[in-house]
Amino acid sequence: MRRESDIFLLLLLLHLYKQPIRGRTRFQKIVCVLKNKFGVPFDFKFKSYYYGPYSKDLADTLSLLEGTNLVTEKMETLGTGIVRYNFELSEKGKEIAEKIVSKIKGERFLQEFEEKMNKIQQISTPELISLSKKLNVIN
Numbered sequence: 001m002r003r004e005s006d007i008f009l010l011l012l013l014l015h016l017y018k019q020p021i022r023g024r025t026r027f028q029k030i031v032c033v034l035k036n037k038f039g040v041p042f043d044f045k046f047k048s049y050y051y052g053p054y055s056k057d058l059a060d061t062l063s064l065l066e067g068t069n070l071v072t073e074k075m076e077t078l079g080t081g082i083v084r085y086n087f088e089l090s091e092k093g094k095e096i097a098e099k100i101v102s103k104i105k106g107e108r109f110l111q112e113f114e115e116k117m118n119k120i121q122q123i124s125t126p127e128l129i130s131l132s133k134k135l136n137v138i139n
Contacts, residue, residue: 003043005041005043006042006043006044006061007061007064007065008100009040009041009042010031010061010062010065010071011065011070011071011089011093011096011097011100012097012100012101012110012113013030013031013034013113013117014071014087014088014089014093014097015089015094015097015098015100015101016113016114016117017117017121019088020074020086020087020088021086021087021088022076022084022086022125023084023085023086023125024059024085025051025125025129026125026128027058027062027087028051028052028053028054028055028058028059028132029051029052029053029125029128029129029131029132030120030128031044031055031058032046032052032053032055032132032135033120033123033128033131033132033135034116034120036132036135037131037135038116038119040113040116042058043057044057044058044061045057051129052129052130052132052133053132053133053135062087065093069090069092069093070089070090070092070093070096071087071088071089071090071093072087072088072089072090073085073086073087074086074088
């Protein structure tokens with residue numbers, strides 16, 4: 001069973017990101033950096049992978065969120081044979097994320113998480129990959 005807090009944190013992450021997260025690799029690296037550089041209490045375990053740390057548990061949790069209609073994963077064709085999967089909250093996911101935010105509004109955690117998300121959004125995907133590889137987070 002997925003940790004409930006990981007699910008809440010992912011919904012909050014997608015809510016605060018304010019736009020689709022473009023690509024599975026970017027999503028993986030965002031969570032890795034949030035956990036291992038910024039101290040966000042995700043419980044996902046990462047292993048070494050071609051584009052840096054990868055978490056099967058995170059991928060499975062994203063599939064669960066999509067299967068329960070909280071998150072949408074949309075395929076985008078970028079060129080011949082190149083596909084990217086973009087993630088965003090569904091309407092149902094937005095409602096739940098807004099309830100989470102309303103319950104923790106004014107708490108320091110929410111303000112700090114939002115600040116961390118603003119920093120993450122400024123980092124390009126190649127930079128996120130490089131940063132995640134340097135974190136030595138394999139567990």
